[in-house]
Amino acid sequence: MMPVRDVVIFPHMMTPFVVGRESSVRALEDALAGDKKIFLATQHDASVDEPRPDEIYSVGTIVNIVQSLKLPDGNIKVLVEGVERGKIVSVSDEEGFFRAVVRTFQYKVESGPQLDALIGRVTTLFEQYVKLSQNLNYETMIAAIRVDDPGRLADTVGANLQLTIEEKQELLEIFDPVERLNRVADLLDIEIEKLNMDRTIQGRVKRQMERAQKEYYLNEKIKAIQKELGRGEKSEFDELRKKIEAAGMSKEAHDKAMAELKRLESMPPMSAESTVSRNYLDWLLAVPWKKRTREIRDLKYAEQVLESDHYGLEKVKERILEFLAVRRLVKHPKGSILCFVGPPGVGKTSLGMSIARATGRKFVRLSLGGVRDEAEIRGHRRTYIGALPGQIIQMMRKAGTKNPVFMLDEVDKMSMDFRGDPSAALLEVLDPEQNYMFMDHYLDVEYDLSQVFFICTANVLHTIPPALQDRMEVIRLSGYTEPEKLEIAKRFLVKKQMQQAGLTDKDIRFTDEGLLTLIQYYTREAGVRNLEREIGNLCRKVARKKVTWDGKDEFSTVVITPENIPEFLGPQKFRDLKAEKKNEVGAAIGLAWTEVGGQILTTEATIMEGKGKLTTTGKLGDVMQESAHAAMSYIRSRAAMLGLPKDFYRHLDIHVHVPEGAIPKDGPSAGITIATAITSALTKIPVRCDVAMTGEITLRGRVLPIGGVKEKLLAAHRHGIRQVILPRENEKDLPDIPENIRNEMQLHFVESMDEVLKIALEREIEPLAVTAPQATVEVGAPAAQEELRH
Numbered sequence: 024m025m026p027v028r029d030v031v032i033f034p035h036m037m038t039p040f041v042v043g044r045e046s047s048v049r050a051l052e053d054a055l056a057g058d059k060k061i062f063l064a065t066q067h068d069a070s071v072d073e074p075r076p077d078e079i080y081s082v083g084t085i086v087n088i089v090q091s092l093k094l095p096d097g098n099i100k101v102l103v104e105g106v107e108r109g110k111i112v113s114v115s116d117e118e119g120f121f122r123a124v125v126r127t128f129q130y131k132v133e134s135g136p137q138l139d140a141l142i143g144r145v146t147t148l149f150e151q152y153v154k155l156s157q158n159l160n161y162e163t164m165i166a167a168i169r170v171d172d173p174g175r176l177a178d179t180v181g182a183n184l185q186l187t188i189e190e191k192q193e194l195l196e197i198f199d200p201v202e203r204l205n206r207v208a209d210l211l212d213i214e215i216e217k218l219n220m221d222r223t224i225q226g227r228v229k230r231q232m233e234r235a236q237k238e239y240y241l242n243e244k245i246k247a248i249q250k251e252l253g254r255g256e257k258s259e260f261d262e263l264r265k266k267i268e269a270a271g272m273s274k275e276a277h278d279k280a281m282a283e284l285k286r287l288e289s290m291p292p293m294s295a296e297s298t299v300s301r302n303y304l305d306w307l308l309a310v311p312w313k314k315r316t317r318e319i320r321d322l323k324y325a326e327q328v329l330e331s332d333h334y335g336l337e338k339v340k341e342r343i344l345e346f347l348a349v350r351r352l353v354k355h356p357k358g359s360i361l362c363f364v365g366p367p368g369v370g371k372t373s374l375g376m377s378i379a380r381a382t383g384r385k386f387v388r389l390s391l392g393g394v395r396d397e398a399e400i401r402g403h404r405r406t407y408i409g410a411l412p413g414q415i416i417q418m419m420r421k422a423g424t425k426n427p428v429f430m431l432d433e434v435d436k437m438s439m440d441f442r443g444d445p446s447a448a449l450l451e452v453l454d455p456e457q458n459y460m461f462m463d464h465y466l467d468v469e470y471d472l473s474q475v476f477f478i479c480t481a482n483v484l485h486t487i488p489p490a491l492q493d494r495m496e497v498i499r500l501s502g503y504t505e506p507e508k509l510e511i512a513k514r515f516l517v518k519k520q521m522q523q524a525g526l527t528d529k530d531i532r533f534t535d536e537g538l539l540t541l542i543q544y545y546t547r548e549a550g551v552r553n554l555e556r557e558i559g560n561l562c563r564k565v566a567r568k569k570v571t572w573d574g575k576d577e578f579s580t581v582v583i584t585p586e587n588i589p590e591f592l593g594p595q596k597f598r599d600l601k602a603e604k605k606n607e608v609g610a611a612i613g614l615a616w617t618e619v620g621g622q623i624l625t626t627e628a629t630i631m632e633g634k635g636k637l638t639t640t641g642k643l644g645d646v647m648q649e650s651a652h653a654a655m656s657y658i659r660s661r662a663a664m665l666g667l668p669k670d671f672y673r674h675l676d677i678h679v680h681v682p683e684g685a686i687p688k689d690g691p692s693a694g695i696t697i698a699t700a701i702t703s704a705l706t707k708i709p710v711r712c713d714v715a716m717t718g719e720i721t722l723r724g725r726v727l728p729i730g731g732v733k734e735k736l737l738a739a740h741r742h743g744i745r746q747v748i749l750p751r752e753n754e755k756d757l758p759d760i761p762e763n764i765r766n767e768m769q770l771h772f773v774e775s776m777d778e779v780l781k782i783a784l785e786r787e788i789e790p791l792a793v794t795a796p797q798a799t800v801e802v803g804a805p806a807a808q809e810e811l812r813h
Contacts, residue, residue: 024062024083024114024123025050028069031191032084033182034105035175043098044072050120051091051099059088062109062125065192076114076121082196085109085125105178108195128198132173141204142173148211149180155218159183174200177207184214260288263304271313276468280307303405306412306466309420315474316424319383320351328381333370334511339363339498343378357455362434362479362492365500366617366734368550371480372432374500379428384476387418392433397443400452402465412465415452415472426474434491435481446488453477453494501733502549502621504761505542505741512538516555524562529580531565533558537583544595545588547741549621549734557592564591606712606785609704613681613696614717614739614747615688616731621738623715626681626693628700633676641681644689647697650720651679654698657724657776658705663791664777667705677701692729694720695748698776699783709785714771715739716748716783724776728752733759740764746771748779 025047032038042051054061064083066074086103093099109125116122132138146168153164164183170176181194181203190210197203267280283300290297319325325347329340346359363371372388379386394400402413411417418429437445451457452472459473479495481487503511517533546553565581572578589595609628614621639651655677662669679697681688695718703710717735719727728750739747751772757765771782781787 024064024111024121024125026066026074026079026121027063028066029188031065031188031195032063032086032103032105033178033191033195034084034107035178036105036182037089037102038086038105039100039102041094041098041100046073046116046120048097048099049118051088051101053118053120054088055091060106061086061088061103062111062123063103064111064123065188076111076116079111080192080196081111082108082192083111083125084195085127108198130174130198130200132200138173138201141201141208142171142176145176145180145204145208145211148208148215152184152211152215152218155215155222156185158185172200173204177203180207180211184210186210260284263287263308266308267304270308272307273312273469273471276307276312276466276470279468280304283307299405303465306416306420307468310416310466310470311419311423311425314424315426316384318350318426319381320347322347322351325381329377332377332380333374334514335503335507336370336374336500339374339500342496342498343381347382357473360453360455360477360479360495362481362495362497363500364481364484364497366482366502366549368548368552369500369502370550371500372430375428375430375478375480378476378478382428382476385422385424385427386430387422387427388430388432389414389418390432391445392436393438394445395438395440397445397448398464400445400448402463404464405467410465412463413448415461416463416466416470419470419472419475425471426476428476428478431477431479433481434479435483435486446491450490450494453479453491501759502737503551504737504764505539506763507761508542508551508554509535509538511551512542512554512558516551516558520555520559520562523559524566526562526566526569530569530578531562531581531583533583536585537588540585540588543741544597545592547597549737561588561591606709608707608709609700611696611700611703611710611783612712612715612744613693614715614735615690615692616734621731621734621736621741623738623742623744624681624683624688624693624696626679626696626700628677628679628697628704630675630677630704632674634674635672636676638676638678639680640678641683642687643681644687646689646691647681647693650691650694651697653720653722654694654701656722657698657720658701660722661724664788665702665706665780666788666791668791671705675705677704691719691727692717692731694718695726695776695779699779702780702788703784706784706788708788710783711746711785713744714746714748714783715744716779718748718750718773718779720776726750726773726775726779732756736760736764736768736770740768745769746782748773748782750774 025042027040030038030040042048050061062083062085064079064081066079068074068078071078084105085107086105088101089104090102091099092101107127109127112124112126114121114123149168150165153159168176168179170179177194177200181191184207186194194203194206194210197206263284264281267277267284270277270280272280283304287297287300287304290300322344326340326344329343333340342361349356363374365371375388376386398413400413400415402416403410412420419425419427422429431449434446434449437449439445451461455473458475459471460469461472462469484492484497512533513535517538521527521531541557542554545557548554561583568581569578583591609630611626611628613624613626615624616622637651637655639648643651655672658665658667659672662671679701681693696716698720699710699716702708717729719729721727732749732753733756736747739745745767746769748771751774754772757770771778773779773782
């Protein structure tokens with residue numbers, strides 16, 4: 024006996040195979056030496072090299088060895104012919120190979136109509152199977168099944184069917200010829216059905232391929248025609264279709280682009296409508312749909328970039344680093360919307376550029392100053408001639424990525440007219456809950472702005488609509504102190520202006536005292552723009568001096584000091600207020616907040632003979648005029664406490680003036696300043712020149728809180744004033760004030776006007792003595808004495 028793998032040998036079939044196992048070669052050699060008969064049985068698992076008897080099927084086939092050929096590698100190629108099936112009775116392997124006792128079975132089949140019908144059915148089915156199958160030769164197979172023996176017919180057909188090893192073994196183990204023939208008929212039915220299904224599928228595939236070949240042929244013909252017409256070898260529409268597929272658009276945008284492309288294909292090339300469609304498709308493809316900039320999330324690197332670009336601004340830098348920290352922890356965070364509010368020249372725009380550099384994103388900037396048309400934001404509808412997308416989409420195209428740093432400059436300087444309100448259109452852009460589906464009128468499809476880092480800049484907040492303010496995180500950038508300006512000049516401005524003027528360290532050198540002189544006497548601002556201009560002016564003058572130098576010696580370094588600055592820039596532009604100030608009657612120093620930072624305003628009050636009229640000049644707004652009237656009412660109600668007669672106002676006119684009369688002024692924070700100036704004028708007590716004040720006044724003399732404390736204190740410090748009166752409720756704003764300013768200044772927090780007058784006036788006011796009323800009773804009476812005393 025010899026076990027075989029991956030093959031089932033049927034009786035009456037010629038089968039070639041190769042013998043390689045040592046035990047199988049010994050069994051084969053033993054058979055060849057004898058009657059050339061061997062029993063072949065299939066093993067269960069083909070991967071087992073040395074199967075045990077229980078791992079071999081018990082039913083196999085006794086075969087005659089027809090041919091054998093020894094191969095160079097030691098294997099033997101044999102051709103065997105099946106004789107009859109047999110079943111193993113016992114197996115032994117004492118000689119190094121298997122010997123088996125096999126029982127054979129003889130069945131006599133009686134012929135009859137049923138058997139003839141079964142043979143005919145199997146023959147017909149097999150013919151049909153051979154016709155459908157592409158692996159069998161029709162003539163050979165038909166000749167092979169022309170036999171009358173049902174057992175041999177069943178074995179021949181079974182051997183040629185595409186069955187699994189298990190199915191063939193099952194067929195081999197059926198000893199009854201009629202039963203075996205019935206099983207073959209069933210298997211033929213199943214196999215024919217499979218082949219029919221395969222043929223149907225192949226036919227369908229073939230038809231599809233024929234259609235594709237037809238389309239390919241026609242497309243090639245169209246290309247050839249277009250080539251003859253001189254329109255290029257590649258179809259423009261094919262390129263557009265490829266670009267649309269590769270753009271990564273949303274489903275809505277993709278469907279719209281494909282529909283527009285179909286419309287474009289059907290239009291005459293020279294029609295005006297085709298130009299509109301083509302421009303629309305170009306815009307759809309130009310906008311970034313999936314391209315993103317890889318973000319730098321290294322906090323240390325970001326901190327280094329921000330420190331190298333800007334001095335101070337700790338709060339802003341802290342907020343940006345917090346933003347980056349969140350980006351590291353959250354995989355898909357929403358874009359941030361910041362609004363930098365501060366006077367000109369404090370570095371709002373340049374800070375946005377630094378943020379882009381620190382995060383590794385692209386930077387785009389859109390100036391909204393003077394924009395009054397809603398279409399500037401949302402674009403025009405395509406029905407208009409020359410329609411274009413809005414500036415938001417245009418800037419996204421310029422950025423080329425869907426996550427840039429997008430700066431909206433001068434957001435407080437938008438206006439509105441009959442064409443719409445652009446600030447209302449910005450509500451959608453700057454709302455994190457809505458901007459993921461921003462709808463531009465031109466594109467007419469939703470576009471995702473949720474990954475954009477929006478930064479708005481503004482000088483003031485009160486011109487921005489409240490709804491728009493609500494959508495932004497406001498970060499205030501106050502003016503710089505003199506020490507901060509000095510550091511900024513040394514670190515950034517001097518190097519920049521020297522480079523622009525073509526100078527080196529050998530040509531010009533700025534001393535700290537020289538820079539402080541520029542800051543104090545040639546500029547008076549919250550930012551550093553004018554300071555940069557004056558430094559640039561100095562550098563240009565030194566550059567001219569160097570170019571026109573005709574001395575034989577080498578050009579010596581020009582050192583900028585307080586003494587030689589007037590030679591270059593002329594006399595000082597701003598006076599030193601500390602040198603000229605003295606205590607004056609009716610002149611109080613107030614603190615005001617302006618768009619360029621804090622300022623001091625000297626409020627003057629004078630009295631003259633009249634009929635109780637109050638005049639205000641200096642182009643004061645309604646709120647300041649009302650503050651003056653409130654201050655006057657307070658003074659009249661406290662006349663006795665202020666040492667004034669009850670009817671003092673009947674014979675006097677009071678004039679309140681705030682210098683720099685051409686500049687409009689408004690706001691409630693001048694209340695206590697006006698009240699102090701009027702009180703000083705009426706009582707003839709001078710106001711201290713080293714005290715500035717700010718606060719709103721009520722009719723009862725209470726001092727209410729105000730805004731812009733940091734800017735106002737910086738202005739006082741800048742002008743050399745070291746004592747400031749502030750409302751008590753503004754004590755909470757102290758942490759925003761730089762520590763060096765807090766240490767140098769004496770801040771007085773007050774709750775009532777009485778406290779203000781005690782601090783601001785040179786001396787205390789003596790209340791007016793109350794004269795006793797004339798009593799009609801005798802003085803000696805106890806009741807009269809008590810009344811007089813009262």
